[in-house]
Amino acid sequence: MQTRFSDESKRLPRAEEAERILRSCVHCGFCNATCPTYQLLGDELDGPRGRIYLIKQVLEGQPATASTQLHLDRCLSCRNCETTCPSGVDYHNLLDIGRAVVDAAVPRPPSQRALRLGLRGLAGSPERFKTLLRLGAVFRPVLPANLVAKLPRDAAPHGERPAVRHARAVLMLEGCVQPGLSPNTNAAAxxxxxxxxxxxxxxxxxxxxxxxxxHLDAQSTGLDRARRNIDAWWPHLQNGAEAIVQTASGCGAFIKDYGHLLEHDHAYAAKARQVSERALDLVQVLGNEPLEEICAARSQRIAVHCPCTLQHAQKLGGTVEALLARLGFNLTEVPDGHLCCGSAGTYSLTQPTLARQLRDNRLNALESGRPELIVTANVGCQSHLDSAGRTPVRHWIELVDQSLAE
Known part of the structure; x- marks a missing residue:
């Protein structure tokens, strides 16, 4: 794809990267075939190829509009298109560049600004988020149905966490919303x-x-959080911690991008690269351990939802299924396992109509094998799928932990 960036765009910090990504696209359209929003809406501008053209036009000097912003907002960042693309187009980084340029040029309506600011303020603080959930539980009987659906269906006990006592040790990202939405996940891990x-x-x-x-219009703040995490983890990594383990694949996908996003930060580039290399999803850690010696698989029928951030971003599709099958769990067949559930971080709140359609489509596929339980590897997917009030949804490590207890 040929590019003719405007003089203003040429001065952007990531201009060379954007140009390189755009030129790698041969506009074949294979990406649209696996794009969830294109499948729902049938609009070229709501598929990856159309969004690439929109970003290209803005970088070449055409004015960004509210319509441009809407089509970029509707993207789930599921990265299914990257898995499909025969040319290896680095779509998610181009999208991040394009969104930053468009958001700087197109002011959002007050309602959108308030929602995004509120989400950043609440989800970025586990204690504030847990307080909000507790208030929601108290006022559940009088809350609107759409808000009640966002609350956890039950308050499962999370049990004790063992003390540090072994020579082998890892760090674990606790997360911002997971301690409130699914407190048993990290404890089980x-x-x-x-x-x-x-x-x-x-x-x-x-x-x-x-x-x-x-991903909510505050890229510099997001990178500052990355730097603080690197500072927190670095002494432990230097003192022998084997890895930084994530039980939420969405967080893991972003941490694995630290090295790329901070590659021009001279103070953090080398550390960020090492942190990304040593960031592992929980399934990568347990996949190499003798779980068979301590695990007694349950006979209940289980359906596995593989999050987009695990299969398309981290390229670990099928690993959870393989591990559970190795341990003897009874897994059902799940059609169209490559498609997104519609959670996509805060997408279920910023684009609720599309998110519900995608959720229900995903649940129909997951429930086609009549499972008693659905398991996943990302708290956002877990909460979003479970909000339908249908088959219960848990993190897969809770299943393994329960089998150890039995």
Whole structure:
């Protein structure tokens, strides 16, 4: 694809990267075939190829409009198109560049600004978010149905977390919304790791991975969070921690991008690259451990939802299914496993109509094998799918932890 950037665009910090990505696109359109929003809306501008053209036009000097912003907002950033693309177009980084340029040029309506600011303020603070959930539970009987659906269906006990006691140790990203929405996930992961002789080192200085701010019009704030996390983890990595483990694949995908996003920051580039290299999804850690020796698989029928951030961003599609099958769990067939559930970080709140359609389509596929339980690897997907009030949805590590207890 030929490009003719405007003089203003040529001065952007990531201009060369944007131009390189645009020129790699041969506009074949294979991406549209697997794009969830294109499948729903049938609009070329709501598929990757159309969005690439919109970004190209803006970088070449055409004015950005509210319509441009809407089509970019509707993208889930699921990266299914990257898996499909025969030319290896680095679409998600181009989208981040394009969104920043458009958001700087097109002021959002007050309602959108308030929602995005509120989400960043709440989800970036686990304690504030947990307080909000507690208030929601108290006032559940009088809340609108759409808000009630966002609250956890039950308050499952999360049990004890083992003390640090093994020579082998890892760090674990606690997350910003997961401690409130699914508090048992990290506790279960710590218990399973402990049974395998691996301790989880607390790192209270580390906070939100930064993805939420970065994708809600505050890229510099998101990168500042990344720097703070690197500072918090670095001493532990230097003292022998094997890895930084994530139980939320969305956070993991962003941490694995630290090295790229901070490659021009002379103070952090080398550390960011090493942090990204040592960031592992939980399934990568447990996949190499002798779980069979301590796990007693349950007979209930299980459907696995593979998050987009696990299969398309981290290229770990099928790993959770393979691990659970290896342990003897009874997995059902799930058609169209490459498609997005519509959670996509805060997408279910900023684009609720599309998100609900995608959720219900995904649930229809997941439930086609009549499972008793659905498991996933990302708290956003877990909460979004479970909000339909249909088949219960949990993190897969809770299933493994429960089998150890039994």
């Amino acid at each position: 710590a218990r399973v790791l402990d049974r395998l002789g691996i301790s989880v080192i607390p790192s209270v200085e580390a906070g939100c991975c930064g993805a939420l701010d970065y």
